[in-house]
Amino acid sequence: MNATSTGPGVVSTPGTPLVEISHLDKSYGAFKALEDMQFELRPGEVHVLFGENGAGKSTLIQIICGVQNYDSGEYRLFGEALTGLTPAMAHEKGVSIVFQEFSLIPDMTVEENLFLGHEMTGGWRLAKSAMRAKVQSVLSRLGFHLDPAARVSSLRRAHQQMVEIAKALLWDCRVLILDEPTASLTDQEAAQLFDIIEQLRDEGLGIIYVSHRMPEITRLADRITVLRDGKYIATVNQCDTSEKELVQLMTGRSFENFFPHIERTPGETVLTFDNVTLQSGLAENLSFEVRRGEVLGFAGLAGCGKSEVLRAAFGLERIATGRITANGVALEKHNPRKALSNRICYFPSDRSTEGLAMHQSLTFNSTIAALDDPVFSRGKTLLNRRAERGFTEKMIDKLKIRTPGLTAKADQLSGGNKQKLMIARGLSREFDVFLFDEPTVGVDIQAKLEIYDVIKALTEEGKAVVIASSELAEVMHMSHRVLVMREGHIVGELDGEDVTENAVLSHFFDHESESQAEEHHAP
Amino acid sequence: MTAIAASQPSRLGRVMKAIGILPVVLLITCVLLALYEPRFLRTSNLINVLRNASFLAIISAGQMLVIIVGGFDISVGAIVALTSVSSALSMAGLTSMGVESAPMIVFLGCLGGLIPALIVGVANGFFVSVMKISPFMVTIGTMTMAAGIAGYVTGGTPIYDMPELFTREIGRGRLMELPYVVYAAVIVLMVLWYMQTQTRLGRYFYAVGGNEKASRLSGLNTRKYIWLAYILSALLAGIVGIFLTARVGSGEATLGSNLMLESISVAVIGGVALKGGVGRIQMVALSAIFLSVLSNGMSLARIDSKYHIIIIGLVIIIAVAAESYRENRRSGHV
Numbered sequence: 001m002n003a004t005s006t007g008p009g010v011v012s013t014p015g016t017p018l019v020e021i022s023h024l025d026k027s028y029g030a031f032k033a034l035e036d037m038q039f040e041l042r043p044g045e046v047h048v049l050f051g052e053n054g055a056g057k058s059t060l061i062q063i064i065c066g067v068q069n070y071d072s073g074e075y076r077l078f079g080e081a082l083t084g085l086t087p088a089m090a091h092e093k094g095v096s097i098v099f100q101e102f103s104l105i106p107d108m109t110v111e112e113n114l115f116l117g118h119e120m121t122g123g124w125r126l127a128k129s130a131m132r133a134k135v136q137s138v139l140s141r142l143g144f145h146l147d148p149a150a151r152v153s154s155l156r157r158a159h160q161q162m163v164e165i166a167k168a169l170l171w172d173c174r175v176l177i178l179d180e181p182t183a184s185l186t187d188q189e190a191a192q193l194f195d196i197i198e199q200l201r202d203e204g205l206g207i208i209y210v211s212h213r214m215p216e217i218t219r220l221a222d223r224i225t226v227l228r229d230g231k232y233i234a235t236v237n238q239c240d241t242s243e244k245e246l247v248q249l250m251t252g253r254s255f256e257n258f259f260p261h262i263e264r265t266p267g268e269t270v271l272t273f274d275n276v277t278l279q280s281g282l283a284e285n286l287s288f289e290v291r292r293g294e295v296l297g298f299a300g301l302a303g304c305g306k307s308e309v310l311r312a313a314f315g316l317e318r319i320a321t322g323r324i325t326a327n328g329v330a331l332e333k334h335n336p337r338k339a340l341s342n343r344i345c346y347f348p349s350d351r352s353t354e355g356l357a358m359h360q361s362l363t364f365n366s367t368i369a370a371l372d373d374p375v376f377s378r379g380k381t382l383l384n385r386r387a388e389r390g391f392t393e394k395m396i397d398k399l400k401i402r403t404p405g406l407t408a409k410a411d412q413l414s415g416g417n418k419q420k421l422m423i424a425r426g427l428s429r430e431f432d433v434f435l436f437d438e439p440t441v442g443v444d445i446q447a448k449l450e451i452y453d454v455i456k457a458l459t460e461e462g463k464a465v466v467i468a469s470s471e472l473a474e475v476m477h478m479s480h481r482v483l484v485m486r487e488g489h490i491v492g493e494l495d496g497e498d499v500t501e502n503a504v505l506s507h508f509f510d511h512e513s514e515s516q517a518e519e520h521h522a523p
Numbered sequence: 524m525t526a527i528a529a530s531q532p533s534r535l536g537r538v539m540k541a542i543g544i545l546p547v548v549l550l551i552t553c554v555l556l557a558l559y560e561p562r563f564l565r566t567s568n569l570i571n572v573l574r575n576a577s578f579l580a581i582i583s584a585g586q587m588l589v590i591i592v593g594g595f596d597i598s599v600g601a602i603v604a605l606t607s608v609s610s611a612l613s614m615a616g617l618t619s620m621g622v623e624s625a626p627m628i629v630f631l632g633c634l635g636g637l638i639p640a641l642i643v644g645v646a647n648g649f650f651v652s653v654m655k656i657s658p659f660m661v662t663i664g665t666m667t668m669a670a671g672i673a674g675y676v677t678g679g680t681p682i683y684d685m686p687e688l689f690t691r692e693i694g695r696g697r698l699m700e701l702p703y704v705v706y707a708a709v710i711v712l713m714v715l716w717y718m719q720t721q722t723r724l725g726r727y728f729y730a731v732g733g734n735e736k737a738s739r740l741s742g743l744n745t746r747k748y749i750w751l752a753y754i755l756s757a758l759l760a761g762i763v764g765i766f767l768t769a770r771v772g773s774g775e776a777t778l779g780s781n782l783m784l785e786s787i788s789v790a791v792i793g794g795v796a797l798k799g800g801v802g803r804i805q806m807v808a809l810s811a812i813f814l815s816v817l818s819n820g821m822s823l824a825r826i827d828s829k830y831h832i833i834i835i836g837l838v839i840i841i842a843v844a845a846e847s848y849r850e851n852r853r854s855g856h857v
Contacts, residue, residue, distance in 0.1 A: 067740065086742070087739070087740055087741070087742045088742030088743075091742050099740065103734075103736070103737040103740045103741065104734070104737055105729070105730050105733035105734045105737055105738070105800065106733060106734065106800075107729070107733045107796075107800040107801050108726075108729060108730065108733055108800075112726060112729075112730075116726070116730050116737075116738065116741040116743070117727075117730075117738070117741035117742040117743050118741075118742070119723045119726060121722075121723060124721070124722055125721045125722065126721055126722060126723065126726070
């Protein structure tokens with residue numbers, strides 16, 4: 001290993017570090033979230049936290065910004081040893097955070113959200129015009145085209161993410177924490193964000209950046225701290241390391257072929273879209289077939305309509321014209337019940353609102369879709385709780401779900417494990433078609449690999465798999481056939497060998513509108 | 524890439540969106556009533572409607588605050604009864620103790636009525652915000668206890684012996700033709716409107732109800748605002764209790780028994796969302812007027828009072844259905 005491990009004290013740095021953490025422990029009951037953790041953030045650097053789900057990244061940043069307390073160890077912020085830090089205190093001292101889960105109030109406007117907790121006032125009254133001016137200046141500095149008076153619930157996810165970022169940068173801060181900020185941004189929006197991050201770094205801010213995305217890490221990071229299973233592994237300089245080495249450090253195993261090779265054995269057609277147009281107008285004139293034994297991918301930019309196609313296949317979108325056929329039978333007045341009885345299974349991208357019952361146990365969540373199956377019931381009405389437990393245990397084992405126990409609640413799991421829990425539910429009964437909407441969004445590399453293995457296994461068993469993903473590499477390498485969408489239309493179909501990055505990308509942008517977009521964004 | 528919603532609704536649509544459907548419905552109801560039943564427009568009748576609306580508006584304002592922070596206050600009706608009994612008892616007690624000054628008796632009596640209300644509010648807020656118990660269960664509990672105490676103390680008989688100043692002047696007196704409670708309601712409305720639109724406090728109530736976790740992450744002391752909402756609700760119910768006691772001229776343990784349901788109805792019809800985070804005082808005030816006009820109209824038309832509740836129930840369901848329809852259409856899910 002040619003990386004320089006830089007424990008605190010080994011390297012001399014100009015000025016005091018902004019954040020200094022040493023020998024920090026934190027446990028939730030018997031579960032050790034962080035053990036003997038160390039971390040250091042200097043002014044003017046982007047420090048990436050890198051690790052699998054459950055490695056302790058979220059816990060660490062929550063401790064830094066005062067949301068969580070720690071059990072023992074030392075945390076120095078701006079050279080000052082701290083105990084009992086609260087989010088309000090941290091904010092006052094100059095620590096701002098962009099959360100992975102949205103921390104916005106949906107029924108309030110952009111402006112109200114930005115100032116939440118720190119409103120400007122003149123006497124008793126809110127200083128509304130002063131706040132408006134400040135919002136305008138911050139938004140224009142960031143280059144975000146947002147209406148300050150728009151209600152947050154009316155914005156798309158990417159725009160909500162921008163509000164979240166603007167909220168963190170509204171006030172002068174010295175430490176900025178970004179927890180997977182690009183998860184729902186398009187590449188263009190993400191590039192804009194990177195420029196801002198670099199600008200802030202040059203202004204002397206310390207930036208903690210949590211991400212799974214290699215290109216982002218390569219572009220932004222100065223140093224990288226790798227965590228595994230709640231333990232500190234190493235801190236390396238970005239210029240001295242490689243992707244391969246990082247993955248090795250993170251997983252503790254070597255990084256060979258990232259995407260699995262999936263055998264293609266096209267069988268009968270199980271799902272057909274025949275010139276389908278959605279009532280919402282988000283996707284039009286869709287015609288395609290889904291076959292057993294192969295993976296069909298939907299590629300396109302965020303908001304191109306690919307998720308809506310999957311939602312429509314599962315009966316979550318109203319159809320204006322056209323026809324969806326499953327196993328040769330037309331699905332009239334399609335709805336999720338009908339989809340399930342036609343053996344179609346759907347994994348939504350937004351796991352917290354559509355996927356899981358967050359306050360219920362793992363067992364509850366893994367078998368809820370199959371309680372009418374004789375395996376899980378006794379007689380017609382009673383639950384077979386032993387069978388439920390048995391199935392859940394088997395799934396935890398098979399999918400390597402990391403959990404404190406069977407009775408743990410879904411929201412105690414990390415992103416990747418939530419996704420695996422949803423897959424466990426999909427495996428609880430017999431399905432022919434599996435629809436994955438953004439199967440690995442917000443998921444780390446280890447969990448990604450495990451999810452890919454599940455997709456491979458399903459396909460090779462002869463199931464039909466459909467993936468919609470904004471991650472180009474993922475759709476390209478996982479799919480046998482790729483349909484590229486743009487503005488609600490299927491604009492290209494690529495098969496087998498033809499699925500190349502250039503081929504897909506050339507369909508991504510309408511060349512005319514692309515040049516227009518560039519003009520539009522020119523400063 | 525523009526963030527501003529692409530679809531611009533028509534001008535009428537925008538106006539309707541800004542003021543809502545309630546003022547229109549209220550106007551139509553009034554016009555129809557005036558045409559069908561001229562007695563509706565008599566001054567004495569209009570003052571009557573306004574008085575009822577004022578009682579309703581004050582108590583519903585408190586209910587609104589609690590619903591905005593994502594809760595429910597079932598205990599408001601019982602607080603009215605408790606306030607009535609305890610203020611009447613303290614006034615009677617002070618009189619028998621030989622206190623001469625009537626204003627003193629009334630002042631201390633009102634205080635004696637508001638203190639139990641405050642205690643109930645503090646208890647509600649404590650159990651909901653600190654102990655994290657469901658607001659529904661907590662306020663059912665305190666409601667039962669408050670009603671029980673009021674009933675036990677009075678032994679079921681009304682309490683008289685209150686100063687004339689209280690029963691005659693405050694209860695039936697007028698200032699420029701209007702009962703005092705109308706002014707009280709106007710003051711409450713103006714203060715709450717100012718709070719909701721112009722102050723941090725108002726904004727924090729919305730934030731806590733809209734997304735408690737996000738508010739906490741933004742550094743708000745969410746417990747404080749939830750607690751405060753329950754205290755304000757109880758105090759506003761207490762104020763209604765005092766005015767009602769003055770109006771009927773005796774302290775009664777049965778006073779305000781229907782106000783709990785009515786206050787929730789007024790809030791819901793006024794567009795306060797049960798999921799929390801949404802609700803404006805001016806709409807609640809309109810809604811209180813609407814409900815008063817509706818029951819007044821039905822009385823004038825000699826509709827049996829049993830039918831009143833049926834019709835009001837129907838109106839509530841329509842209001843809630845309209846709210847959830849709007850909500851669904853906005854989020855665009857099937």
